[in-house]
Amino acid sequence: MTVRVLLFGPEAAAARSDALTMDVPAGSTADAVKAAIAGACPALSPLLPAARLAVNSAFARGDQPINPGDEVALIGLVSGG
Amino acid sequence: MSVRASITDGPLPPALLGEAAAGVGAFIVFEGLVRPREGDAAITALDYTTYDPMAERQLLDLARDICQRFALLTLHVQHSRGRVPVGACSFRLTIHAAHRKEALAAMDEFIDRLKRDVPIWKKPVA
Numbered sequence: 001m002t003v004r005v006l007l008f009g010p011e012a013a014a015a016r017s018d019a020l021t022m023d024v025p026a027g028s029t030a031d032a033v034k035a036a037i038a039g040a041c042p043a044l045s046p047l048l049p050a051a052r053l054a055v056n057s058a059f060a061r062g063d064q065p066i067n068p069g070d071e072v073a074l075i076g077l078v079s080g081g
Numbered sequence: 082m083s084v085r086a087s088i089t090d091g092p093l094p095p096a097l098l099g100e101a102a103a104g105v106g107a108f109i110v111f112e113g114l115v116r117p118r119e120g121d122a123a124i125t126a127l128d129y130t131t132y133d134p135m136a137e138r139q140l141l142d143l144a145r146d147i148c149q150r151f152a153l154l155t156l157h158v159q160h161s162r163g164r165v166p167v168g169a170c171s172f173r174l175t176i177h178a179a180h181r182k183e184a185l186a187a188m189d190e191f192i193d194r195l196k197r198d199v200p201i202w203k204k205p206v207a
Contacts, residue, residue, distance in 0.1 A: 008132055009202030054200070057135035073132055073200070080129070080136075080160060080201025081113060081172050081192055 001026045003033055003066060006073040007044075011051065014043045020074075024066070030055065031062035037074065044074070051076040083155040084148050086140035088131055088162050092169035102154045105177045107184040111192070113172035115165050119205040126166045132200035136160075139199045143191065151187035153178045158191070160201060171203075 005020045012018050022040040024033055030053045038045045053060045054073040066072060083102070096110055115127050131137075140158055148156040154177040161171040174191060178184035195201075 006132070008130055008200065009204075054132075054135055057132075057138055059198075073135070075132070075200050078196065078198070078200055079203045080131075080199050081195045 001028075001066075001068050003028075003070075003072055005033070005037060005053075006071070008073070009076060009079070011044060011047055011074050011076045014047060015041050016043075020044075026068075028066055029062060030060040030064045030066060033066050033072065034074070047076050082148050082153065083157075084141070084144045085157040086137060086144050087159050088133070088137050088140070089159060090163045091161060092165045093159050093161055093171065093173050096173060096175070098175075102177050104179055105154055107176075107178045107181045109174075109176045109178075109184050109188055111172075111174040111176075111188055112170045114170055115167050117167045122205065122207070124167060124205040124207060126164050126206040127171065127203045128164050128206055129160070129162050129171060130202045130204070131160075131162045136200050140195070143194055143199065147187050147191045147194075151178070151183040151190075153183065153187055156187070156191070158195075160199075162201075164206065 024036050052075050054075050055070050144156045157175040159173045165171040176184050
């Protein structure tokens with residue numbers, strides 16, 4: 001399935017884009033999608049250890065399956081407040 | 082228990098303090114202002130990006146959790162989106178509680194968790 005991962009802040013700057021589109025096996029978990037990001041965009045690899053995946057505006061558990069149509073975002077170190 | 086969370090474009094307007102809720106013994110207003118330097122560099126402003134609607138949702142969930150855990154009377158949080166010039170307010174946290182101790186502890190934990198979990202990013206403007 002095709003997954004579009006939204007990017008923000010330092011991750012968007014590293015990828016030079018506000019989104020990353022990639023193909024992953026159907027039924028992939030959040031952890032699997034996060035791991036696939038490194039292959040799809042090596043510039044994001046150093047940022048991944050501190051980043052979490054959000055699915056439909058909530059942080060996802062690692063074993064949470066990603067479904068077609070889910071809104072996926074990579075949330076790295078934030079800087080509000 | 083009254084909880085509000087909002088994200089506003091640009092600098093936050095001056096606080097409207099209103100009347101204290103019944104039973105209030107402690108009232109805190111924390112304001113985060115844009116400093117003139119980020120690291121070694123002088124700046125003129127910060128540009129804030131938010132992931133909507135998750136940012137507002139996370140702020141509201143955090144506010145409810147903190148309000149409940151510390152038995153606060155009210156907790157209102159406001160944060161800016163977009164450009165905020167040096168000296169202006171980009172974040173405001175208003176707490177009413179029965180006593181000082183829980184008000185200060187709640188403020189501290191709220192800010193720590195906001196800085197860890199809420200999808201808001203700042204970018205310095207030279």
